[in-house]
Amino acid sequence: MSFEYKLKKNCCDTKARVGELSTPHGKIDTPIFMPVGTKATVKSMSPEELEEIKSQIILSNTYHLYLRPGHELIEEAGGLHEFMNWEHPILTDSGGFQVFSLGDLNEITEKGVTFQSHLDGSKHFISPEKSIEIQMSLGADIIMAFDECAPYPAKRDYVKNSLERTTRWLERCIAAHTRDDQALFGIMQGGMYRDLREESAQQITQFDLPGYAIGGLSVGEPKEEMLEVLDYAPDLLPEDKPRYLMGVGTPFDLFEGVMRGVDMFDCVFPTRIARNGAVFTSHGRITIRNAKFKKDFTPLDHECDCYVCNNYTRGYIRHLIKRNEILGLRLTTYHNLYFLLDMMEKIRQAIKEDRFLEYRAQFYKKYGLEE
């Protein structure tokens, strides 16, 4: 199989680590942030721009692509890489999270989930087998098991049932998955309950999968609770496999995840706030719509070396965003993704050079975060 994780360096002070993930569409340096291309496009970005900012892998959403334009159509087009003109690695989620959060749920049974499309109310049924069938049609390099993600807060019994069903569904996903050019990742559940996280990890790691995700976090719980789970959850997963924390993507979350042993992250956060005119800077987040930037003819971030910061001013970008001009969304999105990917590259470098905590302290201080 063309899929392999090589652990290259452990942090001298924390559980952070640098690794390399091989996929049929290229290698990925970890820890990595994956930009989200929900509907087969990272909103406002072209594939070339994604390359320019050194996106090594992007994520796309099974639920959305299944509904529109349909996975059969994408398969006919030659698969998702070909369809969207992206020749580097892709990860697809299982659709489970969106079925539970966007669809109008009709019924969850052991067999699968019946729901109504959030677009037109049409009725659909997704099972572990169906999710894998869709993901095989899409043809991403990494695909995810169909899981049941418990909401927050949830009673212990509910969470226990969810995690056990998730394990049974994982087994069915593995049986249904026949493409050997795709890596299937299992997902740990267990909510905020340590013993349930342990139970889930113990169950899913019985299957020798090429990678594992930590699910059921970033679902509305307070930040401290998430960090508490992250204090032990990654350790419950094999050291020689990549660990993926789903749905997380602020600078703080990325640093905290990395230092607890997480290798992969994804989130719509940087692209979504960009479209509202909020941008990362080395001195914290700013809202470019703010009147004080009207005549500010300096870059979004003085210390950023991206195309946007080299060519445009806050005043111009504010004008574009205020006037709903597409170029405005393009520029803020480009910068925000560059900022996060560049930060991840610096994190990898710092780990390699045994100065991760130093870099974190320095970043936090400037950004206005507390350690």
Place this chain on the structure above:
Amino acid sequence: MSFEYKLKKNCCDTKARVGELSTPHGKIDTPIFMPVGTKATVKSMSPEELEEIKSQIILSNTYHLYLRPGHELIEEAGGLHEFMNWEHPILTDSGGFQVFSLGDLNEITEKGVTFQSHLDGSKHFISPEKSIEIQMSLGADIIMAFDECAPYPAKRDYVKNSLERTTRWLERCIAAHTRDDQALFGIMQGGMYRDLREESAQQITQFDLPGYAIGGLSVGEPKEEMLEVLDYAPDLLPEDKPRYLMGVGTPFDLFEGVMRGVDMFDCVFPTRIARNGAVFTSHGRITIRNAKFKKDFTPLDHECDCYVCNNYTRGYIRHLIKRNEILGLRLTTYHNLYFLLDMMEKIRQAIKEDRFLEYRAQFYKKYGLEE
């Protein structure tokens, strides 16, 4: 002065001509189509993409920039070129057309026009002097005189009064204009009345201006009436000066304008229809939303050599447009502008090689147009 028009070649069969216009920000090959960047951005395009498709000059709108973000702000930013990161030639219109068509008109007097902003209802006054003041702040290479454009249809008396006022206003524009790195173009009016067109031309060409525009066309009149005026109007303007037909931009209009002696064109048409999912192809216009393109995995136009046609399929672009994805608007806009600019380049080449009518016949036949 750094502004000069060189007539390089007359068509052997028609009044079409190839020329070169020098401006402080570079040379322009004519006949040329100018993409419209209403609010200091050609909707959805980056400056680099405009360069890629060989845009030699773009147009921006005085009325819109005056209201938001304000010409003083743009002047403070270092002028429009600097503000929007476009280092090639720019033309600004006078604001007159938008004042008459978008603003809530309060009063037109000899002094100028009082109107209410279409954005917030605020009251404004624009006179010839004010328009020139704004355009000097913006700093475009070519600026336009503030004219009174008669609506269609309009009575002879009304048109006559408008054109005579336009001449008096032109005189005031010339007096107010003090930047010698900008070329001020006069505008011919006269509606659909040949003798009034002659009167207008005779009056405005008394001033030795670096270029002249044909105004008052493409204001709602039937195509045949526009062509009728175009049959004689360009001839009323000096041969050794560029002639600019305002607000025109379909392939048919460009061919017909060129063969009647027009050198410059602008229109929001190609970019506006692109955002609705309509694209030019060498075999005519298509609407990419159409269901028949769902599984069409061929380029927008087989004969087009642009970035979009080299990398994306109709099926993917249809998916993006149907899902309101920004990349969809980017791709259709890019292709449409490339298509028109490439067509203009081929027109220039054909004129140079004495086969303009041949190229026109060939283009029309394929595109489905009647000569």
